[in-house]
Amino acid sequence: MSASNAMGMSEGAPSVMEVYEKLEKVGEGSYGKVYRARDRRTGQIVALKKTRLRDDEEGVPPTALREISLLKMLSIDPHVVRLLDLKQGQNKEGKTVLYLVFEYMDTDLKKFIRSFRQAGEKMPAKTVKSLMFQLCKGVAFCHGHGVLHRDLKPHNLLMDKKSGLLKIADLGLSRAFTIPIKKYTHEILTLWYRAPEVLLGATHYSTPVDIWSVGCIFAELVTNQALFPGDSELQQLLHIFRLLGTPNEEVWPGVTALKNWHEFPQWKPKCLSTAVPDLDPAGLDLLWMMLQYEPSKRISAKKAMEHRYFDDLDKSNL
Template identity: 40%
Template structure:
């Protein structure tokens, strides 16, 4: 056995792999335990051997970023090792997420709670952006929550370094409901503002307790956005008609959509509206958002340990549709709902099913 194989075996022997708690096309997730300390972890097994068309680079990026990033509001990578053709990521175990909170209607969410979740998300995001990293897949079920209430950004499979103004990147990133209009119109040159749009939509969802802009296709996503927020004009978004996939759309008048987040108060409404500006250059940065008066006026953000958390065990999330074809994926012969969508009808058999983590 060579030295690399010995090292991988030593690392693998440190952990006890338990029950499977999540399954996806290219990864399975298991609940695990550290042998010496008994600490709970999540072991994400990435099936490199089944990947095609460069998806292995996605896995390598996730490892790279998680190895380099250290922040209280970013999930911790405890270890990484390979077994056969699989890469295993050992991550801190986080037992719930922001999506579970949104869809648990037994929980009462106060203004101070929303402020706290947004503050922690923005702190983690500001750290990423300051270090030249775009997340490119912010959504409620990628914002995981620890036992002591800390919100942590997870799932770095679509993360990417940025900084060069001439850098070309794919526009097929960010789950559609949280994807900004410039990506829907094919922008290949973008920066941290795409993540900020996602944060804005998540904040609206926390207040409304339902997705803000749940489009079924890219065209439908644009249509829903413009129906809600008005069709962009040249004055408010200079140059948008020059985007690669721009096409004229019906003119919709501006609606006072921000009334749905009125519970956040005038400062909160202003902050979210600044995140959801059409012109990417005009959106708040994470650093600017953290300095916004929304986070300094009363009520103060709820202490993380006092934030509401679901009591029931979480149910598995459905697989996301193929973003390139717009068709839902099929599992066991059945069409599955979007990953970002809460099931319309909960299963009635009373079985307690573990959720899908990090996939």
């Protein structure tokens, strides 16, 4: 059974516009446009993600289909955005276009954080804890199935405002569509959540890259500000080194052999509480474990869920 059949992309099926009515464009990601749409059959509101394939591809490449069936499998987890449907179509130039149909969520973590920042308020500690636990749970599920996200950031974490439910989006797309369609605004290709081993040019990296991103998001939930807001790869590294100290062979064996390693300015590590003053000691301990330089020393998502920071969280409704 081919991946396209497995995804329910049968020949002669109704076209995407026969099934879904576009309501409005809600965003533009690095892989294409996103619309809010209505399923004409059920009235359900969905998110329609339109992605164009590479110009040299005839039809849908098997790699994209593999990633997409993986996405469908992962979306059984309550903390991964559900992929509901997949439709293939043609654009005006006759190029193949894929429509990925996802459940619709009313906001994302980036907008949620911004709402607190604009109101001049801090996010309640209980809310931070609940969102963090859900994020660790979703990431643990993906990692447990051998899938890295590689681009976790507040914008990719969707939320239901009423229930406080958090779900991971844009999973696997970085591998399915290796070349972003065009480089959109600077914002889209943000480096703020990128792990130091990736910035330093490591070619082999694994699940700890996502844990680093989770740590950066954790700090941002508490302070309403990005922890390391660099605007270039070098600036990004310097932001990290200023807080955590310039790494060396002692704290991170092999670091000086990485491709982008230079003689960097030497900074001594600071206390994390200087950057995230409102976080309690248990939270600072968890954050510290997520921001270890040596990837193998970073806590796993599964272990993070067992950390004492979450001891007083009511997990029954998560």
